[in-house]
Amino acid sequence: xxxxxxxxxxxxxxxxxxxxxxxxxxxxxxxxxxxxxxxxxxxxxxxxxxxxxxxxxxxxxxxxxxxxxxxxxxxxxxxxxxxxxxxxxxxxxxxxxxxxxxxxxxxxxxxxxxxxxxxxxxxxxxxxxxxxxxxxxxxxxxxxxxxxxxxxxxxxxxxxxxxxxxxxxxxxxx
Amino acid sequence: xxxxxxxxxxxxxxxxxxxxxxxxxxxxxxxxxxxxxxxxxxxxxxxxxxxxxxxxxxxxxxxxxxxxxxxxxxxxxxxxxxxxxxxxxxxxxxxxxxxxxxxxxxxxxxxxxxxxxxxxxxxxxxxxxxxxxxxxxxxxxxxxxxxxxxxxxxxxxxxxxxxxxxxxxxxxxxxxxxxxxxxxxxxxxxxxxxxxxxxxxxxxxxxxxxxxxxxxxxxxxxxxxxxxxxxxxxxxxxxxxxxxxxxxxxxxxxxxxxxxxxxxxxxxxxxxxxxxxxxxx
Numbered sequence: 001x002x003x004x005x006x007x008x009x010x011x012x013x014x015x016x017x018x019x020x021x022x023x024x025x026x027x028x029x030x031x032x033x034x035x036x037x038x039x040x041x042x043x044x045x046x047x048x049x050x051x052x053x054x055x056x057x058x059x060x061x062x063x064x065x066x067x068x069x070x071x072x073x074x075x076x077x078x079x080x081x082x083x084x085x086x087x088x089x090x091x092x093x094x095x096x097x098x099x100x101x102x103x104x105x106x107x108x109x110x111x112x113x114x115x116x117x118x119x120x121x122x123x124x125x126x127x128x129x130x131x132x133x134x135x136x137x138x139x140x141x142x143x144x145x146x147x148x149x150x151x152x153x154x155x156x157x158x159x160x161x162x163x164x165x166x167x168x169x170x171x172x173x174x
Numbered sequence: 175x176x177x178x179x180x181x182x183x184x185x186x187x188x189x190x191x192x193x194x195x196x197x198x199x200x201x202x203x204x205x206x207x208x209x210x211x212x213x214x215x216x217x218x219x220x221x222x223x224x225x226x227x228x229x230x231x232x233x234x235x236x237x238x239x240x241x242x243x244x245x246x247x248x249x250x251x252x253x254x255x256x257x258x259x260x261x262x263x264x265x266x267x268x269x270x271x272x273x274x275x276x277x278x279x280x281x282x283x284x285x286x287x288x289x290x291x292x293x294x295x296x297x298x299x300x301x302x303x304x305x306x307x308x309x310x311x312x313x314x315x316x317x318x319x320x321x322x323x324x325x326x327x328x329x330x331x332x333x334x335x336x337x338x339x340x341x342x343x344x345x346x347x348x349x350x351x352x353x354x355x356x357x358x359x360x361x362x363x364x365x366x367x368x369x370x371x372x373x374x375x376x377x378x379x380x381x382x383x384x385x386x387x388x389x390x391x392x393x394x395x396x397x398x399x400x401x402x403x404x405x406x407x408x409x410x411x412x413x414x415x416x417x418x419x420x421x422x423x424x425x426x427x428x429x430x431x432x433x434x435x436x437x438x439x440x441x442x443x444x445x446x447x448x449x450x451x452x453x454x455x
């Protein structure tokens with residue numbers, strides 16, 4: 001696959017690394033930071049990243065399963081995260097050709113609505129179910145902004161194994 | 175989502191997922207615990223002094239509250255003897271540890287480290303040394319989820335410690351103060367009144383502090399008053415709490431009737447208002 005930022009051809013992605021990164025993101029999400037609205041959802045960054053870059057490995061089903069795990073952890077309605085994660089995964093996969101050709105910062109801007117959707121989905125669902133809108137809970141959009149800002153860093157970290165040179169020449173470093 | 179909201183058929187799935195997830199959560203609790211242990215080890219004399227001072231103040235406050243509740247207890251017993259009602263029901267306590275509070279923009283819950291295996295039941299109240307924290311709303315084998323007082327539609331029957339006026343405290347959502355509803359304008363309330371559980375519903379044992387009145391808006395036109403209160407127990411302060419194993423079945427007198435209709439009366443839906451006249455034959 002071509003890295004559109006540098007123009008080089010990337011090494012093939014290692015599926016083990018993909019699943020390992022998803023596991024790490026899940027564990028980061030389980031950290032007991034507290035009930036704050038701004039704490040970024042590491043898992044959705046990771047899922048969207050792999051949806052865009054390697055949609056054959058990470059698709060809607062994996063997003064759904066991980067969302068189910070997050071539902072149980074957050075003691076939400078079963079299916080709340082599962083649905084929003086799979087919806088977002090579907091959007092990301094259908095946009096991946098368009099997004100992957102952009103520069104990293106434009107990519108982040110394109111992904112802002114996706115992250116917003118995930119952050120505000122529980123609030124909106126609660127609105128539909130109970131008829132009360134918690135304005136205060138709309139501060140969850142800060143979470144989406146932070147996730148957007150983390151996107152370039154995530155790209156750097158998650159693409160690093162594929163950006164390694166194929167044969168390392170110790171005598172002639174570039 | 176609707177299936178989970180309306181019916182409880184998905185609970186086995188939730189239990190199984192939780193069974194897988196809980197060890198991972200315990201692993202991720204370790205960094206925080208190590209950090210806490212480290213910072214505890216390096217506490218300075220000054221902070222210890224300060225903490226000591228706070229403890230003393232707290233002890234004074236608590237003994238005051240204890241005196242108050244003792245007075246109420248005696249009064250209550252006397253009244254009960256006068257009216258020939260049944261005696262107070264003893265209950266057991268179970269120390270629990272608060273594991274974490276899961277992120278949720280609308281309501282705040284806590285997860286504790288005891289569950290159905292430790293005889294915890296759905297609907298058991300959880301209290302810390304200050305007062306009532308909340309109620310068990312979801313039970314796993316070794317852990318449970320506790321809904322806090324602030325939760326919307328969460329109601330606790332209370333009485334004012336000063337004059338015994340009965341009312342109900344309702345949660346109004348995360349970050350909002352609690353509300354004392356259905357009270358006429360002329361009711362004798364003051365800012366700073368302590369509200370304690372009245373034990374009417376048979377879920378909460380009587381005499382536990384719940385909230386303190388923080389603001390009263392009297393509306394003479396509608397003959398209603400908006401009374402806002404602040405919960406007494408602070409969640410994020412301590413990690414230890416007590417589960418009160420108070421069996422509400424004790425005071426349900428007609429046991430035969432109750433058994434046959436236990437689907438309705440015996441099984442409590444947590445967070446729902448369930449009032450039952452107490453001591454009635």
